[in-house]
Amino acid sequence: MTVVIGFEGSANKIGVGIIRDGEVLSNPRRTYITPPGQGFLPSDTARHHRAVVLTVLKEALDQAGLQPADIDCVAYTKPGMGAPLVTVALVARTVAQLWGKPLLGVNHCIGHIEMGRLITRANNPTVLYVSGGNTQVIAYSERRYRIFGETIDIAVGNCLDRFARVLKQISNDPSPGYNIEQMAKGSQYVELPYTVKGMDVSFSGILSYIEEAAHRLLTSDQCTAEDLCFSLQWQETLFSMLVEITERAMAHCGSQEVLIVGGVGNLRLQEMMAVMCEERGAKLFATDEFCIDNGAMIAQAGWEMFRSGQVTELEDSWVTQYRTDEVEVTWRP
Amino acid sequence: MHHFISFFSSSGDGGDSSPATQTYGQSQCPVILILHVYGSRVKCLHSVKIVFLEVPFPTSREAEIALRSLSPDREPRKGGITKELVLSENILSVRWSADEARILRVSVNSFLDHLSLVVETMEMFGPPVSL
Incomplete structure (x- = not known):
């Protein structure tokens, strides 16, 4: 069994999800809602994520009924809005080290695709x-x-x-x-x-x-x-x-x-x-429920990547912008 | 946190340098920050501003985790500022040098935000497992 925890926070949603071999164990999320007529700005969004990220992480572990020792890999999202991404990446890097688990940067779009494939079986x-x-x-x-x-x-x-x-x-x-x-x-x-x-x-x-x-x-x-x-x-x-x-x-x-x-x-x-x-x-x-940004989709793509041998070294874990087609898909024939 | 920043700003370009010490974050947090601010004139037209920060952690392992969590992301701005993180036992030291106080303030501010998140994460999800 492989258990992956995924951190999402590239836009106005902050979510942490846990996947165990295709099964969503938990997937709590918060959304930063701005007043009508206003969009979400990077620094305000980062402040929102900063305020709730640790609570959401706690919820994800509690709802899944898991201990950190049960987790095999810590996945986090990129690319996206810089400031919110850094907030999420900092927590992912820190818990990966605290728990002694490998870290894995997951392309956000590939997270959507792999979650869609998992749920719909397309x-x-x-x-x-x-x-x-x-x-x-x-x-x-x-x-x-x-x-x-x-x-x-x-x-x-x-x-x-x-x-x-x-x-x-x-x-x-x-x-x-x-x-x-x-x-x-x-x-x-x-x-x-x-x-x-x-x-x-x-x-x-x-x-x-x-x-x-x-x-x-x-x-x-x-x-x-x-x-x-x-x-x-x-x-x-x-x-x-x-x-x-x-x-x-x-x-x-x-x-x-x-x-x-x-x-x-x-x-x-x-x-x-x-x-x-x-x-x-x-x-x-x-998919209706999993269309919107969530932590489980990052965990699912992370699960596929991790099982095929990919990890991200801490030194290489800086938040960056890269395209969907830059990722080598090592988990599909 | 803003205490430090305003302290820094008021030091201006003059040659004064003085340390400040304050318990960091919530009362249960064990981390103490020591911040030194130097503003010195270099050559006649160019002034360089330097900030030096020392963050002691309970153990060297935690200091190392903080260093590795905080160092991957590059400064968003190209040029005008350098930031150096160095580890010595359980103390994480950061040294900034910048051409403009404004750029320096943004970088120090954002570093302190990031540091407080890392420390809080350690408090909630630590201590680190033995390797």
Whole structure:
């Protein structure tokens, strides 16, 4: 049996999860929620994580009913927002030394992919990774998770978050994207730019457009906030762009499986992806509970990496930014 | 913690140097910080600011763990500041030197934040297992 504890804290969630051979033993988490109209800044987020990280770690051990001696490896996330990551890495490094266990740096995106594969049992899916910081279409080939398409500017979640700030009344609890989905009950379609560029997508222009249009249309009563949520999220815009590049990657790889991971993987996106999959005779996999950043996903990717012989030396454990396709996947054939 | 920083800032460019001592963190915490501040003129146009910090730990093992937890991350800023961590028995010593007080203050502040987290982690999840 191999037990791995995983620390997540690359954005506004702080979580610690424990995995024992595919079984989630515990996965407590806290979210830093900012007031409506505000995003989360690195230093404030780090302060939040700093205040709760040790409590969350204690909860993870207690809920799993484990002692530090039962743990085989301490995994922590990177890349992400620098200051919050350092907070989490400091605790991971310290407990790894206190307990005499190996340390392992886990790529955040690979955490999402491996957790998605564990929960859904998808074998070799084309992955759509959509979150507040990332938008990538990924497929596995020759020991790498290769990026087939991605955003050329901001992430889709960032576009939704910042749109929520424009409307101001949208709460950040549990997330702006969730509340946009709840509000997207409008019926009038406001035409927005559609910016797929080959295999890549662009969201910053759509955001600038809707920021300007929201002010103009809402003040002159030409549409409602619900119409804007509907148009942005639903018909032919953000999610359609994502479905389009996912389908193209599938066609290229001959893949018959899609896995959606990351915090933007909401019901509407799953619904639209399901339509495309049905037309192609492909299967859609998605996780609801584990889509959002959590400690168990870092533990799960860490479990795979550790079992295949990877560890991170303390001297090399500095927090850094690196891409999904820089990691050699030593645990898959 | 801010006590130290304001103490440092007020020392300015003058040649004064004096140590400060205070029990660190919560009352149960065994760690004492000793902070020396030097502001000295080097050449005629260039002033260099130096901060020296000594952190005694209960044992040399814990001092080593703190050193290895705190040293991997590089200074976010390129140039203008150097930070050196040295271990001597159970004492972790840190020496900063920087061109500007502002940069120095940010680095010292963030180091003290990180140090307090590491110490608190040791208190809650230590002591270290014997190797």
